[in-house]
Amino acid sequence: MNVTLRQLRVFCAVYERRSFTSAAEDxxxxxxxxxxxxxxxxxxxxxPLFERTTRRVVPSDGAAELYECAQEVLNTMRIAARRLSALRTLDRGSVGIAASPMMMYGxxxxxxxEFHTAHPDIDLDLYELSTxxxxxxxxxxKCDFGLVSVSASELDPQLLARVVYAQPLALACAPQHPLAGKKWVTWGAISDLEHITLRSVYSTRRTVDRILKAQGLELRSTIxxxxLATALGLVKGGASVTLxxxxxxxxxxxxxxxxxxxxxxxxxLHELSLLTRRGLKPSIAAGAFIEHMDTLLQRFSGPPRV
Structure with a gap:
């Protein structure tokens, strides 16, 4: 078969979006x-790979099998490209970073x-994702590295994790909340409150669940x-609190x-780890970003800053 990578990329885009129009935009x-x-x-x-109608695109028999094989091929090529990019200099290149939206912002x-100011010709691809x-x-x-909270038992053998950040959790509440006048609270007192929680696809929720399990506590939550941005926006209304x-x-x-x-x-402590693929040397650009990140994250780790 004379199948090209471009054909596979386009096929995967159509398969994922179920639309030629959306795939073309992507x-x-x-x-x-x-x-x-x-x-x-x-x-x-x-x-045939798709049944085309006026309203939608439906994958035909065999499309799912081809999609799985195509992903393996494209993943291999992405990893090969990142290995070759290690030979480049900081004059050009790209760095792919994956983390939650709040990690990106906060x-x-x-x-x-700071990295962009120092290296304006390096493209930074930011992927704001769940854990x-x-x-x-x-x-x-698909990216050079990620920032996640992950335990050793959860870690994929293809990946390496190194803790780069550790701080305690805190409790956020509205100014009119009964707790607003206090400076601190205990986990026991927290468990008595009505909470807005995050879904377990995010690392903060996983840390909360781990702590509660260790203390034999549960949270009351109806939302x-x-x-996290949504949770804090809801807390601003004053009805609940969030960790x-x-x-x-x-x-x-x-x-x-x-x-x-x-x-x-x-x-x-809520620990975050730098997640990389085992055996994949970071590019010069990715390595420089990681080194810069390590230096700055040391300011954040340790006791909470008020």
């Missing part, structure tokens, strides 16, 4: 070019700004938010919220 191509490449692929394979923003999505992006070579990592403190302050420390004899 690929920065015309719809006619996308349709032509898919038709060429179908001709080469000798079977933790990595100064790193990104599971970040792990998948690193594993498949699960998809992002936040240290890097979200400034965002909470900017919203006018009160942030309470959590006092315990043995502090429980």
């Amino acid at each position: 690929m920065h191509m015309t719809q006619s070019a996308v349709s032509k490449l898919c038709a060429e692929l179908e001709s080469e394979l000798g079977l 933790l990595l923003k100064p790193v990104i700004q 599971d999505e970040t792990i998948d992006y690193v594993r498949t070579g 699960q938010a998809g992002t 936040i990592p240290g890097y979200a403190r400034q965002y909470a302050f900017d919203l006018g919220l009160k942030v309470l420390d959590i006092e315990e004899k043995t502090p429980y």
Whole structure:
């Protein structure tokens, strides 16, 4: 078969979006070019891959199998490209970074700004994802590295994790909340409150669950938010509280919220690890970014900053 990588990339885009129009937008191509490449692929394979109607695109029999194989091929090529990029200099190149939206804003923003100022010709690709999505992006070579909270038992054998940040969690509440006048609170007192929690796809929720399990506690919650920004926005209304990592403190302050420390004899830390693919040497650009990030993150680790 004479199948090209471009045909596979376009096929995967159509398969994922179920739309030639959306796939064309994602690929920065015309719809006619996308349709032509898919038709060429179908001709080469000798079977139709999509049923085209006026309203939607439906994958045909065999499309799922081809998608799985195509992803393996494209992942291999992405990893090969990142290995070759290690030979480049800081005069050009790109760095792919995956982390949650709040990590990007509250933790990595100064790193990104300073690195971009120092190396304006390096492209920075920011992927704001859940913990599971970040792990998948690193594993498949879609980015250079990720920032996640992950335990050793959860770690994929293809990946390496190194802790680069550790701070206690804190409690955010509205200025009118009964706790707003306090400076600190205990985990026992926290468990009696009505909470807005995050879904377990984010590392903050996983740390909260680990701490609660260790103490034999549960949280009362009727609202699960998809992002920390949403949870804090709801807390601003005054009905509930939410637990936040240290890097979200400034965002909470900017919203006018009160942030309470959590006092315990043995502090429980929210740890974040630099996640990389085992055996994949970072490019010069990615290595420089990681080195710069390590230096700046040392300022954030340790006791909470008020």
